[in-house]
């Protein structure tokens with residue numbers, strides 16, 4: 001995670017939205033195929049892969065315990081999309097090019113399908129949206145359902161989601177009720193049979209069970225390991241399951257997320273915002289890099305790796321995004337600095353000057369209002 005593979009004075013050749021070549025400028029410019037290329041000047045700037053935010057609750061409504069589905073049901077799809085679109089655009093401005101979004105309104109088929117269809121509409125040229133169906137146990141239904149009734153309901157919903165290709169991953173919120181371990185494990189194996197990739201949303205309770213289940217199920221990631229111990233980190237090391245930390249979700253507590261424990265145990269780690277417009281306000285991956293360096297004991301290279309290629313691994317899409325390599329999508333961020341360590345040192349500042357997604361410029365920093373200020377007021 002500490003090796004960024006920086007090329008000083010480098011160039012990237014892009015064609016049809018994909019990276020064709022990366023290397024020292026002189027070599028890339030001398031390629032015959034580069035001769036008629038349109039040039040984008042980047043002297044003195046860091047050029048890096050777009051950020052991958054592998055865990056968000058972007059579409060969460062303002063809900064209290066038990067009424068998550070109601071808040072989705074009472075909003076039109078248009079309204080949900082309109083609100084989410086504004087957040088997605090802000091994320092582009094801060095350099096994200098791929099974000100995962102979870103459902104999680106409980107097992108209300110209409111609410112869940114509505115959220116997944118909104119995600120489908122948000123997905124496009126400007127942002128890769130990776131949709132995940134999150135099973136949340138606590139707000140499942142106003143009146144408790146038997147496990148049998150719930151299984152039948154889920155079977156129908158999963159079939160529907162699969163048929164319409166609405167989600168790529170299935171996730172279970174272990175945090176909401178660790179007492180349903182057996183049920184969660186059965187659900188994960190049904191999801192696998194349906195062809196979904198798997199994730200496990202761990203939490204403060206029964207983290208060890210969540211990790212063990214994620215490994216057994218060959219989940220692509222186990223998330224929210226903010227309470228993981230050294231022993232749990234050792235269990236996770238060497239497994240194919242990625243660890244995802246959402247350090248912003250523990251900001252209100254006084255215990256920093258155990259990034260160092262996980263990395264030192266040899267666990268590949270991704271960082272994600274866990275952005276939720278009502279409960280978790282950080283949506284900038286740059287802020288996460290800074291937090292990781294200031295509070296979690298990570299160095300800048302580890303933090304950048306965790307927010308780019310490791311995020312891509314946590315979404316099973318590292319073959320196509322997450323780093324600047326030939327054959328990958330041209331998802332590229334230009335920073336207004338020549339030193340990527342500034343990401344750790346400039347907390348809250350947006351260092352992104354330009355974001356390119358699939359070879360197209362989707363964001364370019366605008367001008368601040370011109371300096372010809374109005375006449376000085378009399379009271380000055």
Ligand SMILES: [Zn+2]
Pocket residue numbers: 055056057201224246274
């Ligand atoms: Zn979460």
